[in-house]
Amino acid sequence: MSTLIYLADLRHNYYGVLSNDCMPLGVGYLKAVLDRDLPDVRSRLFAYPDKLWEAIEAEPPDVLMLTNYMWNEWLSFHFADLMKRVRPETLVVMGGPNIALEEDRQVEYLRAHPEVDVYALGEGDFLCRDIVAEFVDAGRSVDALSERDLPSCVQRRPDGEVVVTGIPPRHKQIEEIPSPWLTGVLDEFFDGRLAPLLETNRGCPFTCTFCVQGTRWYAKVHNFTQERIYQEIEYIGQRIKDRCPSMGFLRIADSNYGMYERDIAISERIGEAQAKYGWPTYIDATTGKNRPERVIKSLEKANGALVLYQAVQSLDERTLKNIKRSNIKLEAYEELLIHMRGRGLRSLSDLILGLPGETLETHLAGVAKMIDAGINELHLFQAMLLKGSPLETAESRDTYKFDSRFRVLPKNFGIYAGEKVFDVDEIVVATDTMSFDDYLQARKYALASSIFWNNSWFEDAVTLAQSFGVARSTWLTRIAEILSSPDGPMAQLVAGFERETRDELFATRDALVEFYSRPENFARLERGEIGDNLMYKYRAMAAFFTWPETCRVAMDATRALLEEHGAGDSMEDFDRFWQDFHVYVEQKHTHGDSAEALTAPTSAMMHYDVVAWMEAGMPHDVSAFRLDDARAFVFELPADSVRELRDLCEVYSTSLKGLTKGITRMKSEAQVRSCRPLDAPPRAERRISA
Numbered sequence: 001m002s003t004l005i006y007l008a009d010l011r012h013n014y015y016g017v018l019s020n021d022c023m024p025l026g027v028g029y030l031k032a033v034l035d036r037d038l039p040d041v042r043s044r045l046f047a048y049p050d051k052l053w054e055a056i057e058a059e060p061p062d063v064l065m066l067t068n069y070m071w072n073e074w075l076s077f078h079f080a081d082l083m084k085r086v087r088p089e090t091l092v093v094m095g096g097p098n099i100a101l102e103e104d105r106q107v108e109y110l111r112a113h114p115e116v117d118v119y120a121l122g123e124g125d126f127l128c129r130d131i132v133a134e135f136v137d138a139g140r141s142v143d144a145l146s147e148r149d150l151p152s153c154v155q156r157r158p159d160g161e162v163v164v165t166g167i168p169p170r171h172k173q174i175e176e177i178p179s180p181w182l183t184g185v186l187d188e189f190f191d192g193r194l195a196p197l198l199e200t201n202r203g204c205p206f207t208c209t210f211c212v213q214g215t216r217w218y219a220k221v222h223n224f225t226q227e228r229i230y231q232e233i234e235y236i237g238q239r240i241k242d243r244c245p246s247m248g249f250l251r252i253a254d255s256n257y258g259m260y261e262r263d264i265a266i267s268e269r270i271g272e273a274q275a276k277y278g279w280p281t282y283i284d285a286t287t288g289k290n291r292p293e294r295v296i297k298s299l300e301k302a303n304g305a306l307v308l309y310q311a312v313q314s315l316d317e318r319t320l321k322n323i324k325r326s327n328i329k330l331e332a333y334e335e336l337l338i339h340m341r342g343r344g345l346r347s348l349s350d351l352i353l354g355l356p357g358e359t360l361e362t363h364l365a366g367v368a369k370m371i372d373a374g375i376n377e378l379h380l381f382q383a384m385l386l387k388g389s390p391l392e393t394a395e396s397r398d399t400y401k402f403d404s405r406f407r408v409l410p411k412n413f414g415i416y417a418g419e420k421v422f423d424v425d426e427i428v429v430a431t432d433t434m435s436f437d438d439y440l441q442a443r444k445y446a447l448a449s450s451i452f453w454n455n456s457w458f459e460d461a462v463t464l465a466q467s468f469g470v471a472r473s474t475w476l477t478r479i480a481e482i483l484s485s486p487d488g489p490m491a492q493l494v495a496g497f498e499r500e501t502r503d504e505l506f507a508t509r510d511a512l513v514e515f516y517s518r519p520e521n522f523a524r525l526e527r528g529e530i531g532d533n534l535m536y537k538y539r540a541m542a543a544f545f546t547w548p549e550t551c552r553v554a555m556d557a558t559r560a561l562l563e564e565h566g567a568g569d570s571m572e573d574f575d576r577f578w579q580d581f582h583v584y585v586e587q588k589h590t591h592g593d594s595a596e597a598l599t600a601p602t603s604a605m606m607h608y609d610v611v612a613w614m615e616a617g618m619p620h621d622v623s624a625f626r627l628d629d630a631r632a633f634v635f636e637l638p639a640d641s642v643r644e645l646r647d648l649c650e651v652y653s654t655s656l657k658g659l660t661k662g663i664t665r666m667k668s669e670a671q672v673r674s675c676r677p678l679d680a681p682p683r684a685e686r687r688i689s690a
Helices: 025-037 049-058 073-086 103-111 125-137 142-146 226-243 261-277 292-301 317-322 330-342 360-373 394-399 436-456 459-467 472-483 491-503 509-517 519-527 534-545 547-564 574-588 595-599 610-615 639-652 656-662
Strands: 004-008 042-046 063-067 091-095 118-120 153-156 162-164 249-252 282-284 347-353 377-382 403-416 419-430 602-608 626-636 674-677
Touching: 004 025, 004 049, 025 042, 025 063, 025 125, 042 049, 049 073, 049 403, 063 073, 063 125, 073 091, 073 403, 073 419, 091 125, 103 118, 103 153, 103 162, 118 125, 226 261, 261 292, 292 330, 330 347, 330 360, 347 360, 347 436, 360 377, 360 436, 360 472, 377 419, 377 436, 403 509, 403 656, 419 436, 419 509, 436 472, 436 491, 436 534, 436 547, 459 472, 459 547, 459 574, 472 547, 491 534, 509 519, 534 547, 534 656, 547 574, 574 602, 574 610, 574 626, 574 674, 595 639, 602 610, 610 674, 639 656
Parallel strands: 004 042, 004 063, 063 091, 091 118, 249 282, 347 377
Antiparallel strands: 118 153, 153 162, 403 419, 602 626, 626 674
16 A cells, blocks of 8 residues: 655634635645655645645545644644544654754754654755655654654654754755646645745845844755746746636745846746736745845836835844844945836835844834835834744843743634644844833834835825925824824724733743633634734724724824924915815725725815826925816726725635735735826826825
C-alpha cells in the first residue's frame, strides 16, 4: 500500500473571514517535488482546518506535515495532537521559520511538544522529500526513523533526547523545484476565497534584526526563471477569469520586489494579465529600498494596482544602528516621492514602534518627517518579537529590556474538532527608552494616521491648508489633538479604541487563552467586538459607517488651521465657500453598509463650482467660481470602482469584521466619487484632485 502524506498550511477560517487569504504556495512546492521524485507516494494539500480533520478521520495519513508561521503555530500544534490521538504511529513533522534561532531553545521547543516528532529547519522543498524517503526506508516506523540522523532537523531520539542537526546552505538552483502552478497542484484553491501568491525569487540581501530573513543564511537572492514566472502569471490569470473572477487580489512574496531589472518585465506581464483577465486589481508587495528608478518602472507597468512600499522602520540613527538597517537618505526619498506624484503613482511606508533605542519623541519625529516628505500612506506598526529573528533572541530581550505582551492575532482563533484554538503574537510595549504610557500615546497617534492620512481621503483639504503655509505634519497633529478631546464628534469611537488597546494585551499566552476561552468572551470574539486588528477595524468604521463624523473632524481641524493662517480674511465669502467645500469632501467619499449604498450616486446643492476651482489650482480668490444660483451636483463612482467595491463586498461581506479585512484589499481610490453638475454629461472616468 502506498504511503499517504498530508501537507497542511492551515489558516483559521472559523471566524467567517480567512485570517490568511493566500493560497498555500509553500506546501504546494513540497507536493510538486514529492509528485515528481517519489511517484509511489500519495500526497494531499490542505489549507482549511475542517477539511483536514475530515480527511484525518476518514483516512489517517502515514505522515502529517504542518507549517509553522506566527499565524498558525498553535493551530498546527492542535492538529498534530489530534493526529496522534487518532493514529499514534503517524509521523508528524512541523516546519517553517517560526522557531527560535538559538539551538538550546529549539531543543526546548520540541521537548514542550511531544505531539511533534521532527521539526524541519530551513527551506523544506527537498528536505520534505528526504524525510519521507527515510521514513519509508525505515519501514514507516517513527521509532526506527528516530534512530537515524536526519539533515537540518530537530528530532527526538528513542530515549527521548532531543538533538539538532545543522542547517546546510540554501539550495541555489531553485528552478529545480517544479512550479505548483504549472503542475496544477494548486488548482483546487481557486475557490474565490484564497488569492494567488507569486514568488519570483528567494532571499534578502539586508540584515534587519526584526525580520526572520535578517540572518546571513538568507542573504543570497536566488531567482526563478522569467519564462517560468511569465507562464505562471498567464496560468493564474486564466483560472481567475474562469473560476473566481471576483478575486482581484495578488500577493507577491518577494522581500524586495521591483529592485531588480527583471522585475520591470515581470510587472509588464502582470499589466498584460490585467488587460486580458481583469486581474489583478490590487497587488500587495514589499518593494525594494534600493534602485528606486527600477521600482518606479515596475509600478508603472502594473497600472496603479501596485504602490511603492519602501519601509523605513525608523528615522532615528541610533535605532537604525541597533537593528542593523540603513535607509536611503531622506532628501533622496523626498525627491523620489515628488517623482512618484508626478507620474500619478502612490507611495507607502511604515515605521515600527518599540524598536531598540527608539523613544516616543524620535518615533513621532519620524512620523512628521515622513508625512512632510509626501508619503501617501504611513503604517505605524508595533515591534513584534518574531521567532527566528535576531531581535527575538534571549540576548536581545535582555540587552534592550523588552517588556512584551501577547495579543490574539486578528481572526486567528476557532473551534476545531470541538476544541478552542488561539494563535497569538508577542509585541514590545516598553523598552529601556520607551515607557508603556509612551506606547499608548503613540498608538493614539497611529489611529489618527490610519484614519485621516492613509488612503488620502482628505488630500484636497490638506492641499488647501498647505497653500496657506500649514505643514502636512501640523495638520495631522491637529487631528490627533482633536481625537484626544473627550467631547469631540468621534469621542465614542476613540474611547473604544483606547479601551481595546489596553484590553488586548496579556502578560502571558496562558492568561490570554484563559480569558478568551470563557464562553462570554469567546462569543464577543466571534462577533468581532474584541480581538480584531484595531487599526483596520477603526479605519473601516470611519470609512464605511461613521464617515460624516470622520469628515467633520478633518474639516473642522482644517478650517481652524486656515483661520489661524488668515484664510478667513483673505478668502472672500469664506463661510459660504467653506460649507460647499465641506459638502464636496464629504460627498466625494462613498460610504454605507451594503454594496448598493456604497455604489449608489448622490447629489448636493452647492453655491460654488468646487471642481472648477480645484482644476484651476485652488486660488485663494474664489469669487470667479461662485454660481449665480445654487446648483445641483452629482457624485458618482466610475465603473471600475463600482466593480471593485461589489467584488469586495462579495468576497469579504459588508459586516464590520469583513470590511476590517477588505479595507486592506482595495485600492485607496475605490471609495472616491467624481463630481459633475447634475445637468452636465458624465465626465470621462477620472477623478479630480489638486
